[in-house]
Amino acid sequence: MLxxxxxxxxxxxxxxxxxxxxxxxxxxxxxxxxxGLQLYRLGQVYNVSVREGRLVGVVEEGDQIHxxxxxxxxxxxxxxxxxxxxxxxxxIALLCYAAASFSLVGDILRKxxxxxxxxxxxxxxGRQLLDQMSMFEQDRPKETVELxxxxxxxxxxxxxxxxxxxxxxxYPLYERFYHGLLNQQPRxxxxxLLYQLLASIFTMNKMVGQIEIQSxxxxxxxxxxEMTMLENQIEAVSRQLHNLTGGSVSTQYxxxxxxxxxxxxxxxxxxxxxxxxxxxxxxxxxxxxxxxxYKDLETLSKVEDNYYADLGKAHLYYLLKEDExxxxxxxxxxxNERTLYCFTYWIESLRKNNETDRLxxxxxxxxxxxxxxxxxxxxxxxxxxxxxxxxxxYEYNSFYTNxxxxxxxxxxALLPYSVMQYTDYLMHNRExxxxxxxxxxxxxxxxxxxxxxxxxxxxxxxPQSVLPIYHHLVLYYIELKGxxxxxxxxxYLKKLRTNYKKLKRMNEWDDYIQYVESQFxxxxxxxxxxxxxxxxxxxxxxx
Numbered sequence: 438m439l440x441x442x443x444x445x446x447x448x449x450x451x452x453x454x455x456x457x458x459x460x461x462x463x464x465x466x467x468x469x470x471x472x473g474l475q476l477y478r479l480g481q482v483y484n485v486s487v488r489e490g491r492l493v494g495v496v497e498e499g500d501q502i503h504x505x506x507x508x509x510x511x512x513x514x515x516x517x518x519x520x521x522x523x524x525x526x527x528x529i530a531l532l533c534y535a536a537a538s539f540s541l542v543g544d545i546l547r548k549x550x551x552x553x554x555x556x557x558x559x560x561x562x563g564r565q566l567l568d569q570m571s572m573f574e575q576d577r578p579k580e581t582v583e584l585x586x587x588x589x590x591x592x593x594x595x596x597x598x599x600x601x602x603x604x605x606x607x608y609p610l611y612e613r614f615y616h617g618l619l620n621q622q623p624r625x626x627x628x629x630l631l632y633q634l635l636a637s638i639f640t641m642n643k644m645v646g647q648i649e650i651q652s653x654x655x656x657x658x659x660x661x662x663e664m665t666m667l668e669n670q671i672e673a674v675s676r677q678l679h680n681l682t683g684g685s686v687s688t689q690y691x692x693x694x695x696x697x698x699x700x701x702x703x704x705x706x707x708x709x710x711x712x713x714x715x716x717x718x719x720x721x722x723x724x725x726x727x728x729x730x731y732k733d734l735e736t737l738s739k740v741e742d743n744y745y746a747d748l749g750k751a752h753l754y755y756l757l758k759e760d761e762x763x764x765x766x767x768x769x770x771x772x773n774e775r776t777l778y779c780f781t782y783w784i785e786s787l788r789k790n791n792e793t794d795r796l797x798x799x800x801x802x803x804x805x806x807x808x809x810x811x812x813x814x815x816x817x818x819x820x821x822x823x824x825x826x827x828x829x830x831y832e833y834n835s836f837y838t839n840x841x842x843x844x845x846x847x848x849x850a851l852l853p854y855s856v857m858q859y860t861d862y863l864m865h866n867r868e869x870x871x872x873x874x875x876x877x878x879x880x881x882x883x884x885x886x887x888x889x890x891x892x893x894x895x896x897x898x899x900p901q902s903v904l905p906i907y908h909h910l911v912l913y914y915i916e917l918k919g920x921x922x923x924x925x926x927x928x929y930l931k932k933l934r935t936n937y938k939k940l941k942r943m944n945e946w947d948d949y950i951q952y953v954e955s956q957f958x959x960x961x962x963x964x965x966x967x968x969x970x971x972x973x974x975x976x977x978x979x980x
Contacts, residue, residue, distance in 0.1 A: 439538040442487035447509055448536050451492070452545040453609060454512035455524040455532060461550045470549065473529025477542075482534040492535055496527040503527040507535075510662065578635060578693040585618065585639045592617075607644060611663035615640040627681055631690060634674045634719070638697045641667045641715060645705040660708060668711040672718040679722035686723055695724065695733060702745050709745070709775050717752050717782060725756055744770060748779060755783055760798050771806045774814065777823060780806060784830050796834050803827055808850065824854035832858070853879060864891055869899035873906055884910050900936035907933045908949075915957060923963045927970040934972070 459466035476482060476496055485494035492507040505517040505527040517527050536542045592614045618636040622629050644664060678686070686694065702716050724730070730753045737753070740746035747766050754763035770776040780803055787796040807827050811820050828851065835841045848859035856879060863872040872895060880886045887906065895903050907929050914926035930950070937946035954973050957963050967973040 439485065439487065439535055443492070443509075443535060443538065445539050445541065448532075448539055448541050448545070451507050451509070451512070451532055451535070452549075454507075454515065455528060456545070456549045457609065457613070458524060459549070469524075469526050470529055470546070473526040474533055474542075474546065476526060476530035477533035477537070482530050485531065485534050492531065494531045494534060496530050498527065505531045507531060578631070578690045581632065581635060582639065582693060582697065585636065588618065589614065589639075589643055607647065607661045607663050610640070610644055610647060611666070614643075615667075627678075630674050630678050630681065631686070634671065634678065635693070635697060637667050637670045637674065638694075638701055638715065638719075641671070641711065642697070642701045642705065645701075645708045645712065649705065649707050660711065664708060664711050668715055671715045675718045675722040682723075684723055684725060691724065691729070694719065695729070698724075699733070699736070699749070702749050703740065703743070709748075710778050713745075713748055713752075713779050714782060716749060720752060720756060727757065730757055744773075748776075758795070760795055764798065764802055768802060771802065772809050772813075774810060777806045777810055781823075781826060784826075788830055788833060791837075793834055793837050796830070797838065800827075800831055800834060804831070804847070811851070811854065821854055824851055827851075828855055828858050860888070860891065864894065867898070869895045869902040873899075873902040877905055877909065881909065884913050896932060896936070900939045904933070904936060907936070911953070915953075915960070915963060918960075920962045920966065923960070923966045926963070927966045927972065930967075930972055931970060 456470075459470065461467055476498060481497040483495055485492070487493075487509070490509050490511075492509060494505065496503045496505055501519075503517055503519050505525070506515060507528060508514045515523060515528060517523070517525050519525050519527055532545075533542050536545055592610075596609070615636065618640070619633065622632045622636070641664065644667070648661075678684075698716050698719055701712050705712060720730075724733075734750055734753050737746045737750045747769070751763050751766045754760070754766070767776060767780065780799075784796070784799060784803060787793075787799060804827065807823055810823060814820055828847075831847060832844070835844055844862060845859075848855045848862060852859065856875075859875065860872065863869075863875065872891065876884075876887045876892075884906065892903065892906065910929045911926050911933065914922040914929070930953070933949070934946055937943055937949075950967075950972055954964070954967060964973070
């Protein structure tokens, strides 16, 4: 059961979330782990399951019953009703029970006992800590990045002797290394934000590097949440700094920031979306001056035949509002799925700023890329998402600029992803016949999907248009068999009779109802429902 809801990676991650707070050299910690193991071995753990992203179970200890909880993603929310300092022996016992489903109990305990990660580190003196903080307050960002590099080397060395070093590395990199850097940030608001920005960019670069080393663990489409959290932090801090400084930073900081951003963009291959978004956030908020942009365009132009350098140039041209040049660069990579993901950023930005003239220039290329992706892509969820995003922005721009002539062509080209928008469009414009044709085209295999409210409206205003749909519905429900379905078929037959009467075509109706009666003469229940509905008798009396 647990093997369906968990995986080995999750077990290792949960192990790290508990054991990283303990040390095998500490007697209390070692006894705690041993107690948890014994509770599991004695069969004191039961009713274990995964519910709403949490591993839960019951642990008996003596005459007490405890309910430990291990969160699969939010490890800081782990808990137990024993109220002991976490982690407790009941959480360890629950972990061992889950690990047993994958035969990992011995593995995780052996790695814990071999771990030296929790050995006492070199503690900085108060003077050393103050000197480190003042380094940034004195505007020495280059030395700050050098300090980051030093601490990263120390962290990697620690990881070499740590359990799970080759199994789950992103979580500790974020929780231990990144938060360790933040624990030493300056106290002044501006300096603190500047420090946080460099720390976030530096950590993201290293995190992508680690992911590339073990690229079989993560793929480009499924990012670890820590990566998304770093991207969000970079965006938020960039915006705060812009509001605080007006988008101006010192020359020393600017140089280091540009170096870090270009390294993030050019040195890595995976996780392009968070890398590129971070590059764009910072350039937009803090490096958005023509002097800087043209200088960096010159730098990036020296990198030949490089997709990431071209993406960087495209964004700089975007900030300079040189849209023709920018779009010509992007068009070279229009068949690349990653480019489509990146392109939505600019569309969102233009719409947010109500730059409809520029949006009008961007949407045709977006449309071209989307059509290619819908034809050649494999991810149906992504297809639906991109089509919806494009249509939302295309409709907004069309109505805002009062240029709606091309809407129907776009709706037709994007079917079936545009069915809701196209249906609304046809109903709004009272194109009832085309609406009926669309429903028959899309839902002939299952007419239950046809919107009943729309069907009723077309029935009222254009009885001719719905005749094919009603004929199809009658046969559909008859073929489903069963009295309940026959009753539904009779309801639609009555609607057909009403429409034929409105159209003054009762002769056709008489022929049709006689056909239904004779064609399904052996379906006794249907014949009874036809008589109850006074359909057969009426036809017979007129014949």
